[in-house]
Amino acid sequence: xxxxxxxxxxxxxxxxxxxxxxxxxxxxxxxxxxxxxxxxxxxxxxxxxxxxxxxxxxxxxxxxxxxxxxxxxxxxxxxxxxxxxxxxxxxxxxxxxxxxxxxxxxxxxxxxxxxxxxxxxxxxxxxxxxxxxxxxxxxxxxxxxxxxxxxxxxxxxxxxxxxxxxxxxxxxxxxxxxxxxxxxxxxxxxxxxxxxxxxxxxxxxxxxxxxxxxxxxxxxxxxxxxxxxxx
Amino acid sequence: xxxxxxxxxxxxxxxxxxxxxxxxxxxxxxxxxxxxxxxxxxxxxxxxxxxxxxxxxxxxxxxxxxxxxxxxxxxxxxxxxxxxxxxxxxxxxxxxxxxxxxxxxxxxxxxxxxxxxxxxxxxxxxxxxxxxxxxxxxxxxxxxxxxxxxxxxxxxxxxxxxxxxxxxxxxxxxxxxxxxxxxxxxxxxxxxxxxxxxxxxxxxxxxxxxxxxxxxxxxxxxxxxxxxxxxxxxxxxxxxxxxxxxxxxxxxxxxxxxxxxxxxxxxxxxxxxxxxxxxxxxxxxxxxxxxxxxxxxxxxxxxxxxxxxxxxxxxxxxxxxxxxxxxxxxxxxxxxxxxxxxxxxxxxxxxxxxxxxxxxxxxxxxxxxxxxxxxxxxxxxxxxxxxxxxxxxxxxxxxxxxxxxxxxxxxxxxxxxxxxxxxxxxxxxxxxxxxxxxxxxxxxxxxxxxxxxxxxxxxxxxxxxxxxxxxxxxxxxxxxxxxxxxxxxxxxxxxxxxxxxxxxxxxxxxxxxxxxxxxxxxxxxxxxxxxxxxxxxxxxxxxxxxxxxxxxxxxxxxxxxxxxxxxxxxxx
Numbered sequence: 143x144x145x146x147x148x149x150x151x152x153x154x155x156x157x158x159x160x161x162x163x164x165x166x167x168x169x170x171x172x173x174x175x176x177x178x179x180x181x182x183x184x185x186x187x188x189x190x191x192x193x194x195x196x197x198x199x200x201x202x203x204x205x206x207x208x209x210x211x212x213x214x215x216x217x218x219x220x221x222x223x224x225x226x227x228x229x230x231x232x233x234x235x236x237x238x239x240x241x242x243x244x245x246x247x248x249x250x251x252x253x254x255x256x257x258x259x260x261x262x263x264x265x266x267x268x269x270x271x272x273x274x275x276x277x278x279x280x281x282x283x284x285x286x287x288x289x290x291x292x293x294x295x296x297x298x299x300x301x302x303x304x305x306x307x308x309x310x311x312x313x314x315x316x317x318x319x320x321x322x323x324x325x326x327x328x329x330x331x332x333x334x335x336x337x338x339x340x341x342x343x344x345x346x347x348x349x350x351x352x353x354x355x356x357x358x359x360x361x362x363x364x365x366x367x368x369x370x371x372x373x
Numbered sequence: 374x375x376x377x378x379x380x381x382x383x384x385x386x387x388x389x390x391x392x393x394x395x396x397x398x399x400x401x402x403x404x405x406x407x408x409x410x411x412x413x414x415x416x417x418x419x420x421x422x423x424x425x426x427x428x429x430x431x432x433x434x435x436x437x438x439x440x441x442x443x444x445x446x447x448x449x450x451x452x453x454x455x456x457x458x459x460x461x462x463x464x465x466x467x468x469x470x471x472x473x474x475x476x477x478x479x480x481x482x483x484x485x486x487x488x489x490x491x492x493x494x495x496x497x498x499x500x501x502x503x504x505x506x507x508x509x510x511x512x513x514x515x516x517x518x519x520x521x522x523x524x525x526x527x528x529x530x531x532x533x534x535x536x537x538x539x540x541x542x543x544x545x546x547x548x549x550x551x552x553x554x555x556x557x558x559x560x561x562x563x564x565x566x567x568x569x570x571x572x573x574x575x576x577x578x579x580x581x582x583x584x585x586x587x588x589x590x591x592x593x594x595x596x597x598x599x600x601x602x603x604x605x606x607x608x609x610x611x612x613x614x615x616x617x618x619x620x621x622x623x624x625x626x627x628x629x630x631x632x633x634x635x636x637x638x639x640x641x642x643x644x645x646x647x648x649x650x651x652x653x654x655x656x657x658x659x660x661x662x663x664x665x666x667x668x669x670x671x672x673x674x675x676x677x678x679x680x681x682x683x684x685x686x687x688x689x690x691x692x693x694x695x696x697x698x699x700x701x702x703x704x705x706x707x708x709x710x711x712x713x714x715x716x717x718x719x720x721x722x723x724x725x726x727x728x729x730x731x732x733x734x735x736x737x738x739x740x741x742x743x744x745x746x747x748x749x750x751x752x753x754x755x756x757x758x759x760x761x762x763x764x765x766x767x768x769x770x771x772x773x774x775x776x777x778x779x780x781x782x783x784x785x786x787x788x789x790x791x792x793x794x795x796x797x798x799x800x801x802x803x804x805x806x807x808x809x810x811x812x813x814x815x816x817x818x819x820x821x822x823x824x825x826x827x828x829x830x831x832x833x834x835x836x837x838x839x840x841x842x843x844x845x846x847x848x849x850x851x852x853x854x855x856x857x858x859x860x861x862x863x864x865x866x867x868x869x870x871x872x873x874x875x876x877x878x879x880x881x882x883x884x885x886x887x888x889x890x891x892x893x894x895x896x897x898x899x900x901x902x903x904x905x906x907x908x909x910x911x912x913x914x915x916x917x918x919x920x921x922x923x924x925x926x927x928x929x930x931x932x933x934x935x936x937x938x939x940x941x942x943x944x945x
Contacts, residue, residue, distance in 0.1 A: 149833050159761065167755075177718065177719075177722065177747055178744060180722055188725055188730050190729045195923055196661060199727060200666070200668070202667070202669065206666075210723055217711055217712055218709075221711060294535060296526055296528070296627060302764070307692050307766055307767065309693045311693075312622075312627065313622070316694050331844060332835075333766070333767040335837040337529060340838065341838035
């Protein structure tokens, strides 16, 4: 009902996020069936019929109250389970970040993504920087470090296929990372209302195979050094 | 426990109806003010519904002429999405669920003659009317109405150049400020009335649950709105006098607004939800002829949920750029809030156990509330979990989720209350056949509009885009947008059925007896509609709890809260 609608996942941590979504899905589905099932049975069984008076049950004794308190306890246990499983995934995606030799700066502005590579010197805002508009290239199978910035208003960097989303606040540099597993082209929409051109503000993420990536880098900087590597 | 002394009330005397102006415009009678709120809420619902119609048309068939509206396109779309949200939450849900239900029911259910401050009450209403007018006028000023989303995040909302909207957004902020003032005054009035004017014998443990819910909602609003009023003034100053509270280039911080907004925004959800939940809790016992299961537990669940709602706000901000280490604590508090609400849902289901359930119109809406609210509550867990929210935040899954929670409150809870108290409010019964049509068509079309939006959200469709076809991921799923839009036509048409029923029944409906549902609470011991001053010579005296149905050994299956001769007269 829900899970099959997820687009293909191509990132390493995307599997963990999908795992949490699936966990929550099965827990909530079980609750939905249990509560709505009970509800439906009661509606049919206790519909008004002549000569059958209602019971007088106030739910003010422990023996009665246990019928709702015990399920609540189960809710609490499952809540904590979701939290503890989730905390690890959250930390992996948003707090820890693996070592990486590819560093990209993405700047959101009304209404484009500006993607900057530091070039062979590994530093931004130098002569060998390369900038792309609405196009972002990354290698497959390698962690990529991102620095997210916004020029004017809040934008949100969203890669549905990589299960990565991060709002970008003007005036700050926000770190993020990704590790794409499968070469291909993926959409990168802005997920935060940013003005009249918000709809359609999107870039393409191009994930290159390892050899292909080296060729692309060579093309861009006409040397063999990879972006991010010190020469 | 304190009671209003009957002599004091007698000195003020029951209100006398005096002329058109005093009766309908400068009215201080709580029942007339309740009707004013209801009418204002319904009028604004027509506006908000009209905007949603244009919005959904644009989503299904982008950039085509909308019949009866005109061309939408991205600029107008942002105006629609902003004002639909603003109007529905602040100018429909609050006027109907708090303004109308609260004003009508609090004095009648606690045995008072009016609210504690009748003129303040009139002032609250007219301030709200002014706020509504300001929202409507904002559509007419040069540059058009606000278009920065109903949450109005700066910097987008802080500078006219970012949206192209100048006065429209300033007026939008002003309308909010007026609305907040109106409901602040209203909240003070509600609380004062509930605490000081309960009838003799009506202790807190005998209060009908909706009064508990109204009181909790009023407290939540009073405690949470202050920071947002401060935020709104800061944003106004950023726009008008060039301060930079939220503008990074002037040393400000955009994230501050989000904290101020959601510190209010999450309790606000419960401000809207609790009165609706209260109405449903009143209706369950009447139509299952059983006491509500676990009265004390439900009261505590309400208070605990209300308290928790103050420490969950950052779940709207997991991926906002705040320190990511803050996310898990807020994720835990957020998911914990499912416990008190689960308790309320379980208690409601338990109330049906061994009941004698009659599927009359108010009960149908109340039962549908329970099913829809449970659905919306469960989908909330996906968003309350921080890692799962990385993906789902800002998608249509969120849109689907909050429409299941808010519409379950405003539409299903709201109509439950309107169908239940209509006879008391207008002295006539609502037509049953049109009511049945209204209920079933609303239930079906609502689910067809909103359930598929979960899917398209999971598929990656983000909110507030004017043209889904611009996205390769979404274009193959466009049929969902078409289905949802077509179903919306049905949802709108169903509400027309209600409007016909609502106005025709007021004129030609079957005259309502004092107590058509054989209910126990105090309001049903007054004539329908109740006269000015509500109770005639003497205030009612309360002898028992609010839900004494099917008490063993009693001669009939309900025992009214009110004791004495007046109670006997309440029999239909």
